[in-house]
Amino acid sequence: MELLNEDRQSELLSQPESGMGYQNVTIMLRGEEERRGTVFNTEYLLYSEEPVSLLQRITEPSQRLLMSERKELGVGERILSLKVIQSETRLSSRVRESSLPKTTSSGADEAAEEELQEEEEFKRFSAYANDRRVTPSRGLLPGTYATTAEDAKQVKTGRDAVKRYALPNPKPAVHVFTIDPPVRTKLKRGIAQPAYGQPGGGVEVIFVKGSPDKTVTGPVQIPP
């Protein structure tokens, strides 16, 4: 059983309930396969093989301490992501939705490829000044993520970037690169989905074939 922190709770609050007060979820754990469980009140995660009696015990402070000592209670350190399992009704409504015109409410990896029609500036937030995706000749490697300069205006700190683009690295992404690609650069645009305990919601852009030499400047540093 895991006691979920506020970030995990926010992640779950952005997803639908499975029933009143609980969510059936799949849990991606670091270095392991998926597991299943149920989250109560977005706070207590009970793995599917665990007895529900743990839920009653956790509300008593002395029992909670005992559970921690016996390692029956964790704080979700190994959780990479939590996803609510969609019911059949939701899945069928999703099928209907997919017949509608494509929106940008999903991640960039699911978006259709497009060509840049006019000059536009992009930003890339990184925890590393020596960002490996930026080539020595100041281009971007194929398959590199960034965001629009417009969306980047919402980001004032490195931690803002971690939240807005649902980055798994908790180190603040304080190094900001600017990308000025030429028109006809191939892109995919989407919205960063909640993951790694972060809410996401920012615009994400994939440079499908990268960006040519001399199109990247920076980094400039922002506060952590």
Added chain:
Amino acid sequence: MTIRLPEKWTRFLVRQPESGMGYQRVDVRLANNRKIKDVVVFNAEEIELPDDCGQCEIEEMRIHDS
């Protein structure tokens, strides 16, 4: 635990697409044949592995297919 990757894996990873801004999700096979799925690599150089894998050599790596 975070482990710095040997340069050969960094060179491999920079030729692969990212999974998100600044990171890649990969599957690895260790020298002891243990397979670990969906681990995160930051900046093509720092991999997050379970604590008991600190001394293990990576034999095989590929981008995780989600």
